[in-house]
Amino acid sequence: MSFMDRIAECHVFDPKGHRPFTVDGREVGLIDEALAERLRAFPDVFRVSPNRIEFAPGLDDFESRTEAVNDVLLEMNANGEIAGWRGEPYPVGDRFSGPVLFHMERAAVPLFGVRAYGVHMNGFVEKDGRLYMWVGKRSPNKPTGPGKLDQMVAGGQPAGISLIDNLIKECAEEAAIPRALAVKAKPIGAVSYTTRRKEGLRRDVLFNYDLAVPPDFEPRNTDGEIESFRLYPIEEVAEIVRDTDRFKFNCAVVVVDFLIRHGVIEPDHPDYLGMLKGLHG
Amino acid sequence: MSFMDRIAECHVFDPKGHRPFTVDGREVGLIDEALAERLRAFPDVFRVSPNRIEFAPGLDDFESRTEAVNDVLLEMNANGEIAGWRGEPYPVGDRFSGPVLFHMERAAVPLFGVRAYGVHMNGFVEKDGRLYMWVGKRSPNKPTGPGKLDQMVAGGQPAGISLIDNLIKECAEEAAIPRALAVKAKPIGAVSYTTRRKEGLRRDVLFNYDLAVPPDFEPRNTDGEIESFRLYPIEEVAEIVRDTDRFKFNCAVVVVDFLIRHGVIEPDHPDYLGMLKGLHG
Numbered sequence: 001m002s003f004m005d006r007i008a009e010c011h012v013f014d015p016k017g018h019r020p021f022t023v024d025g026r027e028v029g030l031i032d033e034a035l036a037e038r039l040r041a042f043p044d045v046f047r048v049s050p051n052r053i054e055f056a057p058g059l060d061d062f063e064s065r066t067e068a069v070n071d072v073l074l075e076m077n078a079n080g081e082i083a084g085w086r087g088e089p090y091p092v093g094d095r096f097s098g099p100v101l102f103h104m105e106r107a108a109v110p111l112f113g114v115r116a117y118g119v120h121m122n123g124f125v126e127k128d129g130r131l132y133m134w135v136g137k138r139s140p141n142k143p144t145g146p147g148k149l150d151q152m153v154a155g156g157q158p159a160g161i162s163l164i165d166n167l168i169k170e171c172a173e174e175a176a177i178p179r180a181l182a183v184k185a186k187p188i189g190a191v192s193y194t195t196r197r198k199e200g201l202r203r204d205v206l207f208n209y210d211l212a213v214p215p216d217f218e219p220r221n222t223d224g225e226i227e228s229f230r231l232y233p234i235e236e237v238a239e240i241v242r243d244t245d246r247f248k249f250n251c252a253v254v255v256v257d258f259l260i261r262h263g264v265i266e267p268d269h270p271d272y273l274g275m276l277k278g279l280h281g
Numbered sequence: 282m283s284f285m286d287r288i289a290e291c292h293v294f295d296p297k298g299h300r301p302f303t304v305d306g307r308e309v310g311l312i313d314e315a316l317a318e319r320l321r322a323f324p325d326v327f328r329v330s331p332n333r334i335e336f337a338p339g340l341d342d343f344e345s346r347t348e349a350v351n352d353v354l355l356e357m358n359a360n361g362e363i364a365g366w367r368g369e370p371y372p373v374g375d376r377f378s379g380p381v382l383f384h385m386e387r388a389a390v391p392l393f394g395v396r397a398y399g400v401h402m403n404g405f406v407e408k409d410g411r412l413y414m415w416v417g418k419r420s421p422n423k424p425t426g427p428g429k430l431d432q433m434v435a436g437g438q439p440a441g442i443s444l445i446d447n448l449i450k451e452c453a454e455e456a457a458i459p460r461a462l463a464v465k466a467k468p469i470g471a472v473s474y475t476t477r478r479k480e481g482l483r484r485d486v487l488f489n490y491d492l493a494v495p496p497d498f499e500p501r502n503t504d505g506e507i508e509s510f511r512l513y514p515i516e517e518v519a520e521i522v523r524d525t526d527r528f529k530f531n532c533a534v535v536v537v538d539f540l541i542r543h544g545v546i547e548p549d550h551p552d553y554l555g556m557l558k559g560l561h562g
Contacts, residue, residue: 095554096553096554097549097551097552097553097554162549163548163549186543186544187544187547187548188541188542188543188544189541189542189557190548190553190554190557192554192557192558205554207548260468260469260470261469261470261542262467262469263467263468263469266468267444267468267471267488268378268443268444270378271378272377272378272471273376273377273378273471273473273486276470276471276473276561277473277561277562279561280557280558280560280561281558
């Protein structure tokens, strides 16, 4: 096993067998053949053709599209066709900084191959010239990655909240990090990937933050999403990521990015450039 | 002008009109039509065909290839066909961590579209919670980017020396940074690009380092390559990069990478993801 194995897991995708879901001429999703054929059952909502999926005529604004998609998803969910309903509306568009064309329930986002965004925060401690990282262990009840290792704080980016406000909220819920400390989190980049998972196609951008945590601070979960926290020497985190699949697939690559940016993985590593390329889609 | 303009300048390349230079089945260069036809004058060294350039039969090891190429380049240089002869052998291969197939004079590397590597070091100072960056102004006599702004320390990566030893050497030559300080430089990633410049095709990887410089240290150039150094508030560096072309084209993108990693450019910047993608080829 190697760091590149972790990155390869984030790039398992064959564009064949997917049709673009286009809205106002923008590609907002990639839908596999099975779902495309299933959507023929909703001709008032979707126009399914051999090379694309579009909204049915008349669905031409944010409200009507959001409502029509929601009705379809509720029916599919009642049928058991959607796993892990969250009740969290996610914004749908063709890029992060572009217009939001409609909202879609989070659990359906990977089914439709819609881009999703998240905030992941590396909590680290520097003590006596050595580097440590706070690692969370996800609750066994999480719909994705139950029991896997995770960043100190991470969460999806729902509609209607800024990245930094979302991060501050997640800091409070996931690790009881007070606002005064959370606002010191530094944005340091993002990782991007498209990969097939059991829940569907994950086309994610994770906006990453580093937070230097005071040595005497102990995170404490408040929302039941993290079972426990542990502070590891960074070399041990590197070994876990390199040699095991104990980290959730996308949290692993956020760690790889951290290890590169903090000089733990050095440029004479034979996969250095391959890792950098793989972290950015 | 924008940060993206700086990144776009590093991606000016149309693969049409270039033939691959392949050695042992590995693509080591991209040669434009004019040079490809010119190389027909050296049939003992190059086999020029419509879709590739190869070595002539018999040139099948490191020594014979290095010597044959050097003879061609000396003749071209005597003819005035190569600008800025350096006398520095660069390693040629299909990737940084792969085998070195032969050596080539540095000045010819962009003509043959051969990949080149460098080390660039951001020297920064943290004082009273504010960030400053040491910026060098290149000598008016440099063959590339005369008079342009540059990192505190930067240099090409020649054959036969490790990245860190090269950086320590450049630290001494360019900025009189003592070894004890230079070894604290932290590798933090790399930027990659392929772009057409007047000297030819630049297919570069710049391995980047950050060095936290003590507030009382003043760099001093010893090799004539840097005319002067100045410590700028980081916001001023960001403005210069965003609004002017005062930085050398590739030094500008190393600054953009620094600004992202240090949270100066924030993730709600509309070009954030475009910048990250552009920094990694």
